[in-house]
Amino acid sequence: MKDYLVKAIAYDGKIRCYAAVTTNTVEEARKRQDTWPTASAALGRTLTITVMMGAMLKGDDTITANIMGNGSLGKIVADANAHGEVRGYVSNPHVDFELNEKGKLDVKRAVGEGVLSVVKDLGLKDYFTGQVPIVSGEISEDFTYYFATSEQIPSAVGAGVLVAPDYHILAAGGFILQVMPGANDSIIDELEKNIANMPHISELIEKGYTPEQLLEQIVAKDSLKILESVPVQYKCKCSKARILRAIKGLGEAEIKSMIEKDKGAEATCHFCGEVYHITEDELKELLE
Ligand SMILES: [Zn+2]
Numbered sequence: 001m002k003d004y005l006v007k008a009i010a011y012d013g014k015i016r017c018y019a020a021v022t023t024n025t026v027e028e029a030r031k032r033q034d035t036w037p038t039a040s041a042a043l044g045r046t047l048t049i050t051v052m053m054g055a056m057l058k059g060d061d062t063i064t065a066n067i068m069g070n071g072s073l074g075k076i077v078a079d080a081n082a083h084g085e086v087r088g089y090v091s092n093p094h095v096d097f098e099l100n101e102k103g104k105l106d107v108k109r110a111v112g113e114g115v116l117s118v119v120k121d122l123g124l125k126d127y128f129t130g131q132v133p134i135v136s137g138e139i140s141e142d143f144t145y146y147f148a149t150s151e152q153i154p155s156a157v158g159a160g161v162l163v164a165p166d167y168h169i170l171a172a173g174g175f176i177l178q179v180m181p182g183a184n185d186s187i188i189d190e191l192e193k194n195i196a197n198m199p200h201i202s203e204l205i206e207k208g209y210t211p212e213q214l215l216e217q218i219v220a221k222d223s224l225k226i227l228e229s230v231p232v233q234y235k236c237k238c239s240k241a242r243i244l245r246a247i248k249g250l251g252e253a254e255i256k257s258m259i260e261k262d263k264g265a266e267a268t269c270h271f272c273g274e275v276y277h278i279t280e281d282e283l284k285e286l287l288e
Contacts, residue, residue: 003232005055005084006211010219014183015191017219018052019175019211020232025051025086026161026172028234032273033089036096037163039073041105044161045139046078047088048174051232054080057120064119067142069134071112077270085235087271104200105163108137116142118150140174147178154179154188156195156218160202171206175214194218236272243267243276248286259283 005020026044029035035043050065057063059082067076074091100106113134120128130150136142140157147155159174177191198204198217205214215224247255247265258265258278265278 001208001210003084004211005052005230005232006215006226007055007228007230008212008215008224008226010215010223010225011183011187012223014180014187015219016178016180017175017215017224018055018177019173019214020048020052021173021205021209021211021214022048022051022232023169023172023205025232025234027169029088030167030169032234032271033093035090035093037167038097038105038107038110039090039093039095040163040167040169041161042067042073042076042095042107042110042139043078043088043090043093044169044172045107045159045174046076047080047086047234048159048161048172049139049143049157049176050078050088051080051084051086052174052176053118054082054086055084055230057082057122059123061123062121064121065143066117066119067111067114067134067139068117069112069114069137071110071137073110073112076111084230084232085237086232087234087236089270105161107139111137111139113137116146118146143176147176156191158195158201160200160205162202162206171202173201173205173211173214175201175211175218177218190220191218236269236274238269238272238274238276240276240278243269244278244282244286247278247283252287255283255286 003024008017030040062081064079076090078088080086095110097106117131132146135145140159143157147153156177162171164170263280267276
């Protein structure tokens with residue numbers, strides 16, 4: 001199945017729904033960065049949630065999520081746009097712990113304590129920034145807390161990644177449900193009950209469940225109205241021009257030192273692993 005996400009509403013618009021299957025996207029991230037299973041799960045959950053948050057945006061707006069914990073993963077970064085394009089990385093991809101007491105990858109231990117921040121670039125120099133403490137480390141719960149606290153939208157967030165013994169990604173995906181004004185307690189009770197009773201999301205995706213079918217597990221099927229379907233892919237937006245701009249930002253002294261000491265520069269994109277070679281002449285041009 002190709003990766004995609006759906007936007008939907010349920011209960012006459014009182015619940016806004018997003019669901020995504022991101023298996024290939026998370027596998028692409030794993031291959032590019034050689035993430036080990038616990039790191040794959042942490043990055044994969046973050047990529048999945050971020051791409052759904054991207055789908056809440058319009059036009060060329062972008063969103064970046066940063067999870068800065070004190071665990072061995074270091075920082076987790078993901079950014080996405082409204083067109084299903086997402087990328088991300090972890091500082092330390094070679095993290096793998098024993099399974100936790102529930103038999104799941106121990107993401108909480110790998111993330112640790114710290115802060116989750118979300119930056120939305122809404123164009124025309126308009127930014128939205130929200131920051132919350134990491135309350136769980138399991139990532140889905142941290143975004144749930146973020147939505148409730150920073151955006152004042154009661155939400156349910158779920159994301160899961162299933163990793164094979166040979167480290168490749170068997171299944172990945174997730175959902176976000178948001179409670180709109182007018183939703184009554186009986187709707188919320190029903191959603192909570194369904195979420196508590198549903199099998200683990202990555203297991204459903206491994207069985208071939210589509211984003212639409214994931215939502216049917218949670219909301220009353222006859223009330224679900226799919227609004228849009230968006231293909232999802234891992235896509236980096238790095239380029240030599242962007243790398244050169246970043247080097248320019250380091251300042252004159254640093255660039256002169258690169259020219260004198262190294263006769264050039266080499267930069268690797270954190271997101272996709274692409275290596276850029278910058279020549280001495282290109283560095284000199286930056287100084288002009
Ligand atoms: Zn890149």
